Every structure is written in structure tokens, then in C-alpha cells.
Amino acid sequence: MRETLSFKAVRAVVLTVITGIVLLPLYVVLVSSFKPLRDVSGPFTWLPETFTIEPYIQMWSTIPLAKYLFNSLIVTTLSTALALVIAVLAAFALARLRWRGQRSFSLLVLSTQMFPGILFLLPLYLIFTQIQRTIGIQLNGNYAGLIITYMTFSVPFATWMLMGFFASIPDELEEAAMIDGTTRLGAFLRVVLPVVRPGIVAVGVFTFLNGWGEVLFASVLTTSDTRTLAVGLQAFSSQVDVRWNEMMAASIVISLPVLIAFLLVQRHLVQGLAAGAVK
Amino acid sequence: MKQHRRAIALLATAALGVTALTSCTAAPSDDEDVTITWWATNLASSIQRDEEILTPILERFTEETGIKVEFEVNTWADYYNKVLGAVSSGEGPDVMSVGTTWTQTLADTGAFLQLDGTRMDAIGGADKFVPASIAAAGGDAEGGPSFLPMVNGVTNLWYNPAMFAEAGLTEPPADLDSFVEVAKQLTIDTDGDGSIDQWGLGYPAGSAQELSHTIFAFGRQYGGEMFDKDGEPTLDADGIVEAAKSLTDLMAAEGIVSTADVESTQSQDMYQEFIDGRVAMIWGANPVPAFRDAGFEDYAPGYIPVIEPLIGDPIQTHIAGVNIGVFAETKHEEAALELMRYLTDVETQADFWNELELLPTNAEAYDSGAVEKTEAFEIYSDILANHADTFPLNSKTGQAETLIGDAMKQLFARAALEGPLSEAAIREVLEQANTQLIAAG
Amino acid sequence: MSTLIQEARPSTPAGPPAKGNQPTRRRRRRNVLPYVLVLPALIAELFIHIIPMGLGIWIAFLSLNQLSIRNWINADFIGFTNFLNGLNPTTAIGSQFFGTLGRTAVYTVLVLGFSWALGTAAAYFLNARFRGRAVLRTLYLLPYALPVFVSAIAFAFMFNQRDGIINKILVDDLHLFADRPFWLIGSNAFVVLVIASIWTTWPFAFLLQLAALQTVPEDVYEAASLDGAGRIRQFFDVTLPMIRASNVVMLLLMFLATFNQFTVPFVLFGPSAPSESLLISPLIYQFSFGTWNFGLGGAVSTMLLVLLFVVSLIYIRLVMPKERIRRA
Structure with missing residues (x-):
């Protein structure tokens, strides 16, 4: 549709304001990362009085940052992939099929979002321990436990959200495909899934960042070898000093892979339903 | 109720897809090539540094005993929940480091081996320790303590001699009133812009943990104890109320502590303030490594002031540090006890002091030539021997620490916003904390 | 509980199509297929979510x-004692519960409202094609990419009474206050908490x-604009109804997450x-x-x-049935 001048003006104003809100804290993080520690803890200055890149060098040896980065990438990537597959299947069953227990299942899954996360902490550790003792699969302290945990924590959200996305696609779309003899699931996977690609990407981003920033469970379920970034960042605060500048520098560096990933996927966020795909 | 519990237990087990009978205990492994695990905690300027310090120490242990140690350095922020996880599930390392103030609460869980006669002998006997140190680890417990002191620390005063000289002062006075006067002389506007930029005392008034420790010590000076003789909570004791009044007044009435300090949530913030020359004095537990890291040299140790006339005991600090215990589920009790012995032996203890500047708990170490007897060492050990006491050893100590710390934090925030607090207002807040403590688990 | 679920039955958003337009021969297969499809989710949820939650509820009846x-x-089974302690407003513990619950509700409404509005506005404006939109889209997601732990520290820095950027702007540059206000203690702390929460939450809504918005076909707009509908009316009459299905779910999920912040x-x-500024989860x-x-x-x-x-x-009852009617 044609964009009038006044529309463009409103858009410019709104986006400028939002950009300002977004940038201010990011700028504080950025500028702090280039200051010596004594300036970070002193009065705020818009520009560093003493510009230093020392934090970006020092941070790698203050904590094993590279190892934490690697751990986080493994855990979050795998948990995201698994959660998406599981959630897509479940959301399809919930949004498109009729079966006994459907509502109970969807409400059960939803109810997990109503219980404070912190309360899951000890029971989960307990259950992992029981699983290890009885069937010998170790889950405490290794990648597997954390991957399963993050995957599961994202599934309810992802399932419900995808259900919402699937629900907005008319049934006729896959019914048309089924006339060609494809199964319901096949039609769904081939026809509906590509249409809701933005939704799947969005849910994937959500799932990924869920694990990327999670601290509480990672702190209990990891060892020094499997520790993830968000937990590891806390180690910039030691008994002796708190290296705020290195912590900020590290946050920026670890956000780079995420930033690149965003740049790559953002296109898919806005390329779902080409005009006219649904009539 | 028994029925109920069994049903739940069965359900839980069944849900896990197992039969109740398969719970197996792994056979104890043979003596050769024993590997034990140890959860250590951050003590140095970074966990990397901790690893560098501990690695050679533990390699020497392996050489001596043939026992391998897999250790893991934990940051304090995450550690507490991790210990809880281990305690509630029975899945944990063989040896665990814990904070001194958690000692009694964790001992009560029964998740740590009690070090009775034979076990204590394996470690070298209770006599090997400084009496105050082992007492602070629960040494008098019936059936033996569950923890041993690994290293101790005390909180003391640090001052900036250059600032003192500039104000025509020599050293910080020992009694609180004179201390306040001196601190007032040090609270100045150095650049003449109309606002104070050098404060007499820097205090992390936003740290519930620091506050709980300070109120313990000052409460004792005023004759207030956190638990009475029968072990019942008395967080609202008169002495504690008076101590809280006098502490909050340092900020609100005397003006020697900046109100901005209520936003300082950890003692390290104050080390930085001190390094940056914004405060003339701090109370801190071994900030020297921070000073050294920053290349800062204008510091000298002293003593935390005591009220005069003294009403209670001349306590300046609680006995801080790290205790170690053997996890009750260990399959390598002997090896774990060996590690406990080794960590508290003179040579290792000397290493801890020389590398980390944390006080030995081994009595002999104080006479050992291996320990570098610096000025700080003399002051720390004097404070430990004469001016420090054990944070109460009560089942509810951990809870008391949290609750009184929170209450003090609330009081300081109010003092910063509203000015000096009345004793009645202070009492009300402490009473509430006490009620919660009584109701706590 | 089962009656509650029964009641909810007709109102689930993704309810089956009302008309029996499915080929009958498929009915048998459909009976197995859904269970196969939800099985992985069920297993994962059961072990990691449901059982721990069950234990959490069981704990509520114990003296633990x-x-x-x-x-x-x-541990001793003590019935509803813990519940009574938590609910009794005359005790030190109970007095905190209701106040905190109310505060959390206010907090949730504020965070949810602002996050939704910001997210919707940004998404709406960035849905059009213009130069720089890819950059802005990425930028707006950044607050979400930063670990919450770090964002919250950044906010603590910004709102620091003595050294923070906010007081620098408000007091030193704009001279709005004579004294530097405290933001992280007292009643202002709630304001900061809400602001920081919105900042970390809204990119998600965005x-x-x-x-x-991608599920809204462009020809709908074209049709609407031919009718002479203005931008604003179009947004409320066309855009919002079209994204209603995912919005009702999104708001529900965000509500739950924010309440448990x-x-x-x-x-x-x-x-x-x-x-x-004490919330229920803390x-x-x-x-x-x-x-x-x-x-x-x-x-x-x-x-x-x-x-x-x-x-x-x-x-679900109030909001979702309409959704189903629209689809049917």
C-alpha cells in the first residue's frame, strides 16, 4: 500500500524513539568495555577518559571464555533443534488433529509455565540423580542433561506458540494438497510448514536465547568443564575484585555470534507467506 | 501417613521407569588408582588463578599418596544451590568446600561425615588445629564436627596513610567515638565543587551478607547475641538494636559514610572505592590482592573500632573462611580423609597463606618458617586470636544470616532516604526478621 | 481439575474443524498418529517438567x-500447615504474600502492556520495505540476545545514584532534581524494575x-485500502484481527513468564x-x-x-472461542 508522508513521519518518530530506548543500555555496556576498571566504577562518562582495549585481551584469561562459548553453542544449538522438532510435531497434533486427551495435554503442557522455575531446580537434580542410579545414564554435569533440560523448558512455549501460528493457516491449504494423495502429515509438512516459516524461526530464536542466557539451572547442572557462558560470566566477579569492564567486553563478544545469526535469519522472519499463497 | 509416603515414593520410582529393587550401590573400587572429587571455591582474584594455585598443591598430594584429585573451582554466586542439589539428591563430590556461615545448617542435614575419633585421627587429631578455628567449624559437636577449617579470614580496617597524613592524622583510633571524629576530618570536598568526594569510611551497605557479619560483631560489642542461651532466635535483642542504630548513624547522623554506599552490593565495590581514593578507610577481609592487582600501594592495615565503654565483648569480626567436609555418600572415605588431612597440614597451609593470604587453621603453621610473616599476617592472627568470634553455630544460622542481613539492608536504605532512624523503627524491622526466623524451617 | 479441563474443552483455540469434512477412512489412522506425534513432547515434559512439578506440589505438604x-x-507430612502459614495475613510470612501478589500483578500488567505495544509498533513499522529495516530488525533483537544477567547489570549501572547515566542526565544536564534521587532503593526501585523488565521482554513480542504479520496476505490490505480505510482504522480492523490467533497465545505465554519473572x-x-519491589518468584x-x-x-x-x-x-474461555468461530 502507498505510504503517505505523514505515515513516514510517524514511522520515523516511533522508530527513532524505540532505537534510542534500545541503544542506551547497549551503549553503556559498550562504552564500559573500553574503560579501565577504575573509570567503570566511577562517574559515568559518555566517552572513555582513558580508552583501552585491555579488557578484550584480559577477559580470555580471567575465565576460560572460549571453552564456555563452545559449551554454550553446543548446548543451545542442539536443544533448539530438538525442541523445534518435538514442538512442531506436537503443535501439529494439537492444532490439526482431533484426539482424546487433546485438551488435557495442551493444558498440562501450559501448566508447566505457571510454576515458578526456581522450584524445578532441586527436583530436577533429584530426578537426574535417580535416572543415573537406576539406568546408569549420567545427566548431572554433562551436556546431555542441560540439552534435555533446555529443550524441555522450551517445548511448552514453542508448542503453544506454533499452535497459534498453525491455527491462523486455513485447513483448506493442506486439504488441497491431500487431494493429490499425500497423507495429512505429509501435506502439513510440505505445505503448511513453509508457510509458517517465520513463526518457526521466531520460536527457534526464542528457544535458542532461552538457553543462551539461562543461569540458574546451568549453575547447578554443569561442572567446570561444561559450564556455559551465562554462568561463566559471573566468574568475572571474584572474591578479590569485580571486573566489570571485562564482563561487558565478554558480553559484547559473545553477542556477536548471536548478532550474525540474527542477521542471517531475520530475512526468514519476514518471508513466510508470499502474497497470494493463501486464497 | 506412612502409607501415603510409600505410595508417593513408589509413584516417583515407577514414573522413572524403574523398579524399586534395582537401586544398586556400586561396588567399592579397589585401592589402586583411586580418584576422588573435590568441589573447591573461588578464593583468588579469578577462578583461573585458583586453578593455578591448587594444581601444584594437589599434584604434590597425588605424588605423596597415589590418590588423584579431580577438583572444580566454583564461584560463590552459583555454589550454594549446587551444594543444596548435592545434599538433597545424594549425588555429589567426595569432598566439599563450604562457607563458614553455612557450617551448622549443612551439618544438620547429615549429608556430611561426622569426624569422630578414628576419622579425626586419620586427619591428624583435633589438636592439630587452632582451637578457635576448629570451634568455628563446629568442633564441639557431639559425635565430632562435620567440617574442618581449611583457611580462616578476618575482617579488619584498612586506611589510606597518605590521606591521613594530609589531614594531619597518624593512624585510626581504636574506639568508635574517636574513630568517628577522625573519619569526619577525612570526609572532605577535595576539589571544591561543593560536594563531598572523599569519605571517611566506605561501607557496602547494600550487601546483606556483609551487613549480617558487621551487625554480628557490633551487636556483640553492645552485648547483643543473635541466639539466646537456649538457642532461640533473638535478632531483636537490645544490643543488636543499639548496634544497628549506631551503624546506620554512621551514615545518617555522623555523615562519614556516603549514602551512595547503600547501592554497593558487595565488599569488592568498596575495595575499588578505596583504590580510587574516594574513601579513606574501609572494613574488609583481605583486600590486599585487589590492591596489588590495581597497582595500588597507599594502604595500611588496622583494627575495626570498638565502642567505649564496652558493654559486651570486644568483637571486631566473625571468623570467616572456608570449611571442608566429606560428603556422606562418598565411596572413597579413606582417600577423602587423606585429602582433608593433607589440606590442613602445615606445608599446604603455608602455601594457602603465601598464595592467597588466608590464615592457617593448623596451629603449627603459625610457628612454621614456611609461612611468610608479613605485617598483615601479624595483624590477622592477632585479630583471630583476640578480637574475633565464631558466627553463631545454630541450626538456623544460615537463615539468621539471610534475615538479619536483609533487615539491615532495609534499615540502611531507609537511613539513606529518610535520615537517622529511631530505635523503635529499627526494633520493628528486627522484630519482624526475628519472627520470620522463628517460623523458618 | 478434570472438571476444569472438561469446561475448557470447547474453547481450545485449535479445536477441530466443526464440519465433518475429513475423509472417514482416515479416522483410524488419526487415532494413532496424534499420540505418536505428541509422544516425544510428552516424555520430555513428563520427566523434566511434570514430575518435578509434582514433587514441588508434594513438598508443599511436608515440613521440609x-x-x-x-x-x-x-519428611513429616503436615497437611495444609504451610498453606495456612503462607496465607495468614497476621503472620510475618503471610503478610508478605498478598502484598507481593498484588505488586506482581501490577508489574505484570505494566510490563506486558508496554512490551506488547512496543513490540507491535516496531513490528508493524518494520514490516514495510524501506532502507535500513534489516539493521533495525537485528538491532531490536539485541536486548534479547544479551544475557538477562548482563542487561540487569547494565540497568543497575545506569540507575546508580551517584555515578549512573540517568542521574547524570536528569540532575547534571537537565537540572530536574536538586538532589540525586535513588533509583535502586525505596519506591523508585519498582520503576526501575519495570523499565528493565520491559527492555528485556519487548524484543520477544517484537x-x-x-x-x-507475515501471515497477513498483502491483498487484504489492498482490498481494505480500496475501501478507503485509513491507516489507523486498517490496523485495528484488519491487521489486528488477522494476527489475533497468535496474539492471544503470545499474550497468555508472556503473561505467565512475566508473572514468574x-x-x-x-x-x-x-x-x-x-x-x-519484591515479586512473587523472588x-x-x-x-x-x-x-x-x-x-x-x-x-x-x-x-x-x-x-x-x-x-x-x-x-482461554473468554478470548479463544471467538477465534474458533472465526475459523469455522
Whole structure:
């Protein structure tokens, strides 16, 4: 549709304001990362009085940052992939099929979002321990436990959200495909899934960042070898000093892979339903 | 109720897809090539540094005993929940480091081996320790303590001699009133812009943990104890109320502590303030490594002031540090006890002091030539021997620490916003904390 | 509980098509297929979510503290004592519960409202094609990419009374206050908490809104604009109804997540929040982990679960049936 001048003006104003809100804290993080520690803890200055890149060098040896980065990438990537597959299947069953227990299942899954996360902490550790003792699969302290945990924590959200996305696609779309003899699931996977690609990407981003920033469970379920970034960042605060500048520098560096990933996927966020795909 | 519990237990087990009978205990492994695990905690300027310090120490242990140690350095922020996880599930390392103030609460869980006669002998006997140190680890417990002191620390005063000289002062006075006067002389506007930029005392008034420790010590000076003789909570004791009044007044009435300090949530913030020359004095537990890291040299140790006339005991600090215990589920009790012995032996203890500047708990170490007897060492050990006491050893100590710390934090925030607090207002807040403590688990 | 679920039955958004337009021969296969499809989700949820939640509820009926935590299965069963302690407004513990619950509700409404509005506005404007939109889209997601732990620290820096950028702007540059106000203690702490929470939450609404807008075919707009509908009317009459299905779910999920917010206040204020800004999750943490009263923490959590369940059911009933009617 044609964009009038006044529309463009409103858009410019709104986006400028939002950009300002977004940038201010990011700028504080950025500028702090280039200051010596004594300036970070002193009065705020818009520009560093003493510009230093020392934090970006020092941070790698203050904590094993590279190892934490690697751990986080493994855990979050795998948990995201698994959660998406599981959630897509479940959301399809919930949004498109009729079966006994459907509502109970969807409400059960939803109810997990109503219980404070912190309360899951000890029971989960307990259950992992029981699983290890009885069937010998170790889950405490290794990648597997954390991957399963993050995957599961994202599934309810992802399932419900995808259900919402699937629900907005008319049934006729896959019914048309089924006339060609494809199964319901096949039609769904081939026809509906590509249409809701933005939704799947969005849910994937959500799932990924869920694990990327999670601290509480990672702190209990990891060892020094499997520790993830968000937990590891806390180690910039030691008994002796708190290296705020290195912590900020590290946050920026670890956000780079995420930033690149965003740049790559953002296109898919806005390329779902080409005009006219649904009539 | 028994029925109920069994049903739940069965359900839980069944849900896990197992039969109740398969719970197996792994056979104890043979003596050769024993590997034990140890959860250590951050003590140095970074966990990397901790690893560098501990690695050679533990390699020497392996050489001596043939026992391998897999250790893991934990940051304090995450550690507490991790210990809880281990305690509630029975899945944990063989040896665990814990904070001194958690000692009694964790001992009560029964998740740590009690070090009775034979076990204590394996470690070298209770006599090997400084009496105050082992007492602070629960040494008098019936059936033996569950923890041993690994290293101790005390909180003391640090001052900036250059600032003192500039104000025509020599050293910080020992009694609180004179201390306040001196601190007032040090609270100045150095650049003449109309606002104070050098404060007499820097205090992390936003740290519930620091506050709980300070109120313990000052409460004792005023004759207030956190638990009475029968072990019942008395967080609202008169002495504690008076101590809280006098502490909050340092900020609100005397003006020697900046109100901005209520936003300082950890003692390290104050080390930085001190390094940056914004405060003339701090109370801190071994900030020297921070000073050294920053290349800062204008510091000298002293003593935390005591009220005069003294009403209670001349306590300046609680006995801080790290205790170690053997996890009750260990399959390598002997090896774990060996590690406990080794960590508290003179040579290792000397290493801890020389590398980390944390006080030995081994009595002999104080006479050992291996320990570098610096000025700080003399002051720390004097404070430990004469001016420090054990944070109460009560089942509810951990809870008391949290609750009184929170209450003090609330009081300081109010003092910063509203000015000096009345004793009645202070009492009300402490009473509430006490009620919660009584109701706590 | 089962009656509640029964009641909810006709109102699930993704209800089956009302007309029996499915080929009959498929019915048998469909009976197995759904269960196969949800099985992985069910297994994962059962072990990692449902059983721990069950244990959390069971704990609420126990006297569980440091003396019994190790052998929790044999902890004393004390019935509803923990619930009564948590609910009795005359006790030190109970007096905190209702105030905190109300505060959390206000907090949730504010965070949810602003996040949704910001996210929707940004997504709407960035849905059009213009130069720089890819950059802005990425930029707006950044607050979400930063670990919440770090964002909250950044906010603590910004709102620091003596050294923060906010007081620098408000007091030093704009001279709006004579004295530097405190933001992280007292009643202002709640304001900062809300602001920091919105900042970390809204990109999520933006992300999902952006995705939802893609399901609106462009020809709908074209048709509407031919009718002469203005931009604003079009947004409310065409755009919003079209993304309604995902929005109702998004709001529900965001509501639940915000109500249980833990990390932002925990990092901003430490384990002990100023009482003026104490939310329900940190309160539960304080009960459970601060004072080792796990039973009480479990009881408060269980009450929260029941409350949120009821609210969710009402919401589903009120909001979702219309959705189904539109589709049918």
C-alpha cells in the first residue's frame, strides 16, 4: 500500500524513539568495555577518559571464555533443534488433529509455565540423580542433561506458540494438497510448514536465547568443564575484585555470534507467506 | 501417613521407569588408582588463578599418596544451590568446600561425615588445629564436627596513610567515638565543587551478607547475641538494636559514610572505592590482592573500632573462611580423609597463606618458617586470636544470616532516604526478621 | 481439575474443524498418529517438567528444612500447615504474600502492556520495505540476545545514584532534581524494575509479532485500502484481527513468564530485594533457599499455580472461542 508522508513521519518518530530506548543500555555496556576498571566504577562518562582495549585481551584469561562459548553453542544449538522438532510435531497434533486427551495435554503442557522455575531446580537434580542410579545414564554435569533440560523448558512455549501460528493457516491449504494423495502429515509438512516459516524461526530464536542466557539451572547442572557462558560470566566477579569492564567486553563478544545469526535469519522472519499463497 | 509416603515414593520410582529393587550401590573400587572429587571455591582474584594455585598443591598430594584429585573451582554466586542439589539428591563430590556461615545448617542435614575419633585421627587429631578455628567449624559437636577449617579470614580496617597524613592524622583510633571524629576530618570536598568526594569510611551497605557479619560483631560489642542461651532466635535483642542504630548513624547522623554506599552490593565495590581514593578507610577481609592487582600501594592495615565503654565483648569480626567436609555418600572415605588431612597440614597451609593470604587453621603453621610473616599476617592472627568470634553455630544460622542481613539492608536504605532512624523503627524491622526466623524451617 | 479441563474443552483455540469434512477412512489412522506425534513432547515434559512439578506440589505438604532435605521422602507430612502459614495475613510470612501478589500483578500488567505495544509498533513499522529495516530488525533483537544477567547489570549501572547515566542526565544536564534521587532503593526501585523488565521482554513480542504479520496476505490490505480505510482504522480492523490467533497465545505465554519473572529482580537487587519491589518468584526463592523453608516455598508456588491456572482458563474461555468461530 502507498505510504503517505505523514505515515513516514510517524514511522520515523516511533522508530527513532524505540532505537534510542534500545541503544542506551547497549551503549553503556559498550562504552564500559573500553574503560579501565577504575573509570567503570566511577562517574559515568559518555566517552572513555582513558580508552583501552585491555579488557578484550584480559577477559580470555580471567575465565576460560572460549571453552564456555563452545559449551554454550553446543548446548543451545542442539536443544533448539530438538525442541523445534518435538514442538512442531506436537503443535501439529494439537492444532490439526482431533484426539482424546487433546485438551488435557495442551493444558498440562501450559501448566508447566505457571510454576515458578526456581522450584524445578532441586527436583530436577533429584530426578537426574535417580535416572543415573537406576539406568546408569549420567545427566548431572554433562551436556546431555542441560540439552534435555533446555529443550524441555522450551517445548511448552514453542508448542503453544506454533499452535497459534498453525491455527491462523486455513485447513483448506493442506486439504488441497491431500487431494493429490499425500497423507495429512505429509501435506502439513510440505505445505503448511513453509508457510509458517517465520513463526518457526521466531520460536527457534526464542528457544535458542532461552538457553543462551539461562543461569540458574546451568549453575547447578554443569561442572567446570561444561559450564556455559551465562554462568561463566559471573566468574568475572571474584572474591578479590569485580571486573566489570571485562564482563561487558565478554558480553559484547559473545553477542556477536548471536548478532550474525540474527542477521542471517531475520530475512526468514519476514518471508513466510508470499502474497497470494493463501486464497 | 506412612502409607501415603510409600505410595508417593513408589509413584516417583515407577514414573522413572524403574523398579524399586534395582537401586544398586556400586561396588567399592579397589585401592589402586583411586580418584576422588573435590568441589573447591573461588578464593583468588579469578577462578583461573585458583586453578593455578591448587594444581601444584594437589599434584604434590597425588605424588605423596597415589590418590588423584579431580577438583572444580566454583564461584560463590552459583555454589550454594549446587551444594543444596548435592545434599538433597545424594549425588555429589567426595569432598566439599563450604562457607563458614553455612557450617551448622549443612551439618544438620547429615549429608556430611561426622569426624569422630578414628576419622579425626586419620586427619591428624583435633589438636592439630587452632582451637578457635576448629570451634568455628563446629568442633564441639557431639559425635565430632562435620567440617574442618581449611583457611580462616578476618575482617579488619584498612586506611589510606597518605590521606591521613594530609589531614594531619597518624593512624585510626581504636574506639568508635574517636574513630568517628577522625573519619569526619577525612570526609572532605577535595576539589571544591561543593560536594563531598572523599569519605571517611566506605561501607557496602547494600550487601546483606556483609551487613549480617558487621551487625554480628557490633551487636556483640553492645552485648547483643543473635541466639539466646537456649538457642532461640533473638535478632531483636537490645544490643543488636543499639548496634544497628549506631551503624546506620554512621551514615545518617555522623555523615562519614556516603549514602551512595547503600547501592554497593558487595565488599569488592568498596575495595575499588578505596583504590580510587574516594574513601579513606574501609572494613574488609583481605583486600590486599585487589590492591596489588590495581597497582595500588597507599594502604595500611588496622583494627575495626570498638565502642567505649564496652558493654559486651570486644568483637571486631566473625571468623570467616572456608570449611571442608566429606560428603556422606562418598565411596572413597579413606582417600577423602587423606585429602582433608593433607589440606590442613602445615606445608599446604603455608602455601594457602603465601598464595592467597588466608590464615592457617593448623596451629603449627603459625610457628612454621614456611609461612611468610608479613605485617598483615601479624595483624590477622592477632585479630583471630583476640578480637574475633565464631558466627553463631545454630541450626538456623544460615537463615539468621539471610534475615538479619536483609533487615539491615532495609534499615540502611531507609537511613539513606529518610535520615537517622529511631530505635523503635529499627526494633520493628528486627522484630519482624526475628519472627520470620522463628517460623523458618 | 478434570472438571476444569472438561469446561475448557470447547474453547481450545485449535479445536477441530466443526464440519465433518475429513475423509472417514482416515479416522483410524488419526487415532494413532496424534499420540505418536505428541509422544516425544510428552516424555520430555513428563520427566523434566511434570514430575518435578509434582514433587514441588508434594513438598508443599511436608515440613521440609535442612533437617529433612536429605531424606525428603520421609519428611513429616503436615497437611495444609504451610498453606495456612503462607496465607495468614497476621503472620510475618503471610503478610508478605498478598502484598507481593498484588505488586506482581501490577508489574505484570505494566510490563506486558508496554512490551506488547512496543513490540507491535516496531513490528508493524518494520514490516514495510524501506532502507535500513534489516539493521533495525537485528538491532531490536539485541536486548534479547544479551544475557538477562548482563542487561540487569547494565540497568543497575545506569540507575546508580551517584555515578549512573540517568542521574547524570536528569540532575547534571537537565537540572530536574536538586538532589540525586535513588533509583535502586525505596519506591523508585519498582520503576526501575519495570523499565528493565520491559527492555528485556519487548524484543520477544517484537519477534513474534513480526512473524505473525507475515501471515497477513498483502491483498487484504489492498482490498481494505480500496475501501478507503485509513491507516489507523486498517490496523485495528484488519491487521489486528488477522494476527489475533497468535496474539492471544503470545499474550497468555508472556503473561505467565512475566508473572514468574525471577532473573531481572534477582540481578538488579541481589537475593534480597527492597520490599517495595519484591515479586512473587523472588519471594518464593527467599522462602525456599534463603530460609530453608522448602515446604513454604512449595506451598506458595502451588497456590500460584492454582491461581494462574484459573486465570488462564478464564482467559482461554473468554478470548479463544471467538477465534474458533472465526475459523469455522
